[in-house]
Amino acid sequence: MTTRVFVLSDHTGITAGSIARALLAQFPHQSFEMEEHPFLDSKDKVAAIVAEIERLNAEHHPPLVFSSFVNSEVRTLLAQACGSRLFDIFEAFTPPLEKLLGEAASPVTGQLHGIGNSGSYTARIKALDYAMIHDDGSITRNYAKADVILIGVSRSGKTPTCLYLALHNGLQAANYPLVDEDLETTRLPSILQEYKHKLIALTIEPKQLHRIRQQRRPGSRYASPEQCEWEVHQAENLFRKHHIPVIDTTAISIEEIAVHITAEIMH
Amino acid sequence: MTTRVFVLSDHTGITAGSIARALLAQFPHQSFEMEEHPFLDSKDKVAAIVAEIERLNAEHHPPLVFSSFVNSEVRTLLAQACGSRLFDIFEAFTPPLEKLLGEAASPVTGQLHGIGNSGSYTARIKALDYAMIHDDGSITRNYAKADVILIGVSRSGKTPTCLYLALHNGLQAANYPLVDEDLETTRLPSILQEYKHKLIALTIEPKQLHRIRQQRRPGSRYASPEQCEWEVHQAENLFRKHHIPVIDTTAISIEEIAVHITAEIMH
Numbered sequence: 165m166t167t168r169v170f171v172l173s174d175h176t177g178i179t180a181g182s183i184a185r186a187l188l189a190q191f192p193h194q195s196f197e198m199e200e201h202p203f204l205d206s207k208d209k210v211a212a213i214v215a216e217i218e219r220l221n222a223e224h225h226p227p228l229v230f231s232s233f234v235n236s237e238v239r240t241l242l243a244q245a246c247g248s249r250l251f252d253i254f255e256a257f258t259p260p261l262e263k264l265l266g267e268a269a270s271p272v273t274g275q276l277h278g279i280g281n282s283g284s285y286t287a288r289i290k291a292l293d294y295a296m297i298h299d300d301g302s303i304t305r306n307y308a309k310a311d312v313i314l315i316g317v318s319r320s321g322k323t324p325t326c327l328y329l330a331l332h333n334g335l336q337a338a339n340y341p342l343v344d345e346d347l348e349t350t351r352l353p354s355i356l357q358e359y360k361h362k363l364i365a366l367t368i369e370p371k372q373l374h375r376i377r378q379q380r381r382p383g384s385r386y387a388s389p390e391q392c393e394w395e396v397h398q399a400e401n402l403f404r405k406h407h408i409p410v411i412d413t414t415a416i417s418i419e420e421i422a423v424h425i426t427a428e429i430m431h
Numbered sequence: 432m433t434t435r436v437f438v439l440s441d442h443t444g445i446t447a448g449s450i451a452r453a454l455l456a457q458f459p460h461q462s463f464e465m466e467e468h469p470f471l472d473s474k475d476k477v478a479a480i481v482a483e484i485e486r487l488n489a490e491h492h493p494p495l496v497f498s499s500f501v502n503s504e505v506r507t508l509l510a511q512a513c514g515s516r517l518f519d520i521f522e523a524f525t526p527p528l529e530k531l532l533g534e535a536a537s538p539v540t541g542q543l544h545g546i547g548n549s550g551s552y553t554a555r556i557k558a559l560d561y562a563m564i565h566d567d568g569s570i571t572r573n574y575a576k577a578d579v580i581l582i583g584v585s586r587s588g589k590t591p592t593c594l595y596l597a598l599h600n601g602l603q604a605a606n607y608p609l610v611d612e613d614l615e616t617t618r619l620p621s622i623l624q625e626y627k628h629k630l631i632a633l634t635i636e637p638k639q640l641h642r643i644r645q646q647r648r649p650g651s652r653y654a655s656p657e658q659c660e661w662e663v664h665q666a667e668n669l670f671r672k673h674h675i676p677v678i679d680t681t682a683i684s685i686e687e688i689a690v691h692i693t694a695e696i697m698h
Contacts, residue, residue, distance in 0.1 A: 167532075176690040179449045186446065187524050190501070190536035202690045228531070234457070249531060256523045257454050260515060264495070265434075269457035285684060292591050299563070324559050327594050331685065417552060418598065423443040423469045 166195040168220065168227040172213060172242070174234065177202040180253060184230035187251075196228075210238050217245045234271040287334035295330040298338035299323055307359045310338040312429060315356070316366035317342050317395040318386075319376045321413040321421060325366070328422045335426070347398035350405045364425055365403040369414040370396045433462040435487065435494040439480060439509070441501060444469040447520060451497035454518075463495075477505050484512045501538040554601035562597040565605035566590055574626045577605040579696060582623065583633035584609050584662040585653075586643045588680040588688060592633070595689045602693070614665035617672045631692055632670040636681040637663045 169188065171181045177200055188196050204210050220227055229246045232253045233239050239255045258269050298306065307313055312335060314322045322339035329335040346353045356363060368376075370393040377387035385391055403410050411424050436455065438448045444467055455463050471477050487494055496513045499520045500506050506522045525536050565573065574580055579602060581589045589606035596602040613620045623630060635643075637660040644654035652658055670677045678691050 176686055178686060178690065179446060179453065182446045183450075183520060183524070186499070187521070187528055189539045190525065191528070191532055191534055192537060192539070193534065194532055200694075202694060228528075232453070248527060251524050251527070253450060254454070254457075257450070257518050258457065260518075261454055261458070261495075264516060265458055265461055267458055267460065270459060272456045272459070288685070289591060292594070296566070296590070323563070324556060324598065327559070328598060331591065331595060331598070418555070419443055419445060423445065427469060 166197050168225065169196050169198045170213070170217070170227045170229045170231075171198060171200040172204055172229060172231040172233070173202050174205045174238065175203065175232070177232065180230050180232040183253065184228075184251075187230075204233075204238075210241060214241055214245045217242075221245070236271070284334065288331055291330035291334045291336050292327065294336040294338070295326040299326065305338075305340075305355060307338055307355070307362070309336055310359070310362055311335045312337050312364055312425060313356070313359055313362045314339040314364055314366055314425075315342055315408070316368075317347075317373070317399050319373060319380070320366040320368045321418070322366055324418045325413075325421045325425065328418050329425065332419075332422065333426055335429075337425075342395070342399050342402070344395075347395055347402070350398075350402050352402070352406050360406065360408075363406075363408045364428055365399070365408045365410045366413050366421070367396060367400055367403070367410050368412065372414045433464050435492065436463050436465045437480070437484070437494045437496045437498075438465060438467040439471055439496060439498040439500070440469050441472045441505070442470065442499070444499065447497050447499040450520065451495075451518075454497075471500075471505075477508060481508055481512045484509075488512070503538070551601065555598055558597035558601045558603045559594065561603040561605070562593040566593065572605075572622055574605055574622070574629070576603055577626070577629055578602045579604050579631055579692060580623065580626055580629045581606040581633055581692075582609060582630055582675070583635075584614075584640070584666050586640060586647070587633040587635045588685070589633055591685045592680075592688045592692065595685050596692065599686075599689065600693055602696075604692075609662070609666050609669070611662075614662055614669070617665075617669050619669070619673050627673065627675075630673075630675045631695055632666070632675045632677045633680050633688070634663060634667055634670070634677050635679065639681045 169184060171177050171184050173180050181200055184198065201213055204213060217227060217229065226249055229242065229250045231242060231250065233242070234254055239252050242252065243250055262269055294309070298310070312329070314325060314337060316322050318341050322341065326337040326339050329337040340353070340356060352360065370389065373392040373396060374387060374389045377392065381387050409428050411421055413421055436451060438444050438451050440447050448467055451465065468480055471480060484494060484496065493516055495516050496509065497518045498509060500509070501521055506519050509517055509519065529536055561576070565577070579596070581592060581604060583589050585608050589608065593604040593606050596604040607620065607623060619627065637656065640659040640663060641654060641656050644659065648654050676695050678688055680688055
């Protein structure tokens with residue numbers, strides 16, 4: 165039987181949703197149907213969802229409820245409706261924190277939204293503009309202002325990673341695609357030489373690269389197994405020779421790559 | 432006195448970090464110094480951080496520790512070192528879930544990383560390519576394949592939102608910038624007419640728009656208060672006339688806009 169799962173929040177509910185998914189993934193034999201209700205920021209909206217939960221309870225299909233509400237009155241209301249089926253992030257952690265810090269919590273809405281760091285909104289938008297302008301193959305190469313420059317062959321994951329770093333970390337990330345001409349030698353492309361300390365390399369298994377390029381330009385030389393094999397081999401030689409830190413993107417997600425990069429930058 | 436805060440995870444730690452920030456924001460009179468340690472995925476790495484925590488404890492500067500580990504042995508180790516100063520997401524919620532579901536949890540790493548939905552990796556990359564190709568002012572207008580088309584004046588938030596929707600929700604989001612020519616009438620631009628059901632409008636307070644454009648092109652007609660006022664006024668008339676749902680982006684973040692849009696699409 166499928167269990168209904170509600171994700172409720174007075175704000176985006178992004179983090180509550182992430183936690184729900186992570187926790188439920190531990191029960192692969194069960195079936196869940198998730199429903200997200202963000203921005204429940206008025207008494208009326210909360211009352212409506214509480215009524216829905218009570219209706220399901222009365223029908224003996226009580227939902228699991230994951231929630232994040234800074235307002236403790238709302239948490240109490242939900243607890244009354246959901247009992248032990250409620251998992252509220254603030255309720256679980258705020259009281260012990262208050263005790264440890266010797267201070268009562270002030271309700272602050274809208275801080276809980278899955279964003280990777282405290283980079284200000286303006287910094288993130290500025291970084292995003294930078295990433296868009298300095299993406300693959302662009303003419304502008306204002307690398308002096310880059311926080312990091314990603315290098316790698318085409319489709320090794322540079323663009324999504326740059327955008328993620330901008331959106332989440334407010335980092336100005338540029339990228340430089342290594343083309344055949346760069347790969348024929350083990351010299352670092354001249355434009356990169358003075359920024360060597362900012363370089364992080366992305367690599368990928370040739371087979372995976374072939375699959376990705378095949379979707380993009382089926383049957384092309386660009387997508388051929390031989391070309392992919394050659395490019396990756398040459399690129400890795402270049403990275404090794406110049407001691408550039410390398411991240412293998414084959415089996416990891418964009419957010420994982422981004423966290424590896426921010427960790428690398430901190431070092 | 433500043434309290435040191437460790438965010439520890441066997442994976443990215445993105446969600447644990449979000450939770451820590453949200454919870455600590457409730458204590459604005461305290462000062463915290465946060466340190467993130469992702470990818471603690473071996474016994475050695477965990478042992479090293481436990482030793483560091485024990486050293487700080489011995490010096491009477493015990494850190495607060497927020498963590499997400501699927502491995503319950505690691506959680507036990509940390510609990511021994513941190514006592515009541517440990518806030519572990521899996522430890523807090525997994526045992527009651529096991530009880531409710533009548534099943535033991537299987538440890539599954541890497542599910543907890545702040546990503547908004549279950550869109551597959553490939554779908555997200557595909558959506559990102561789409562967003563990049565169909566960004567502001569691009570020539571290609573393959574709107575038939577769009578999941579959503581954002582319209583609004585320049586700098587109302589369309590581009591970052593499209594990229595976020597692609598990266599996080601795997602949604603193919605296109606955007607159409609309303610220029611003077613479009614704003615001189617209340618007719619919907621002809622290219623948009625057959626896709627009216629896909630349109631969501633972004634608007635912004637003229638003063639805020641002026642500030643943003645001023646940073647971009649100081650002193651230009653484009654950035655002038657009068658031009659910003661006129662564009663927003665005309666755009667809002669257009670949205671009203673054609674009953675296009677409108678999101679005001681003035682005071683909200685990219686992720687908030689994105690959640691409003693996904694909620695709108697679900698309706």
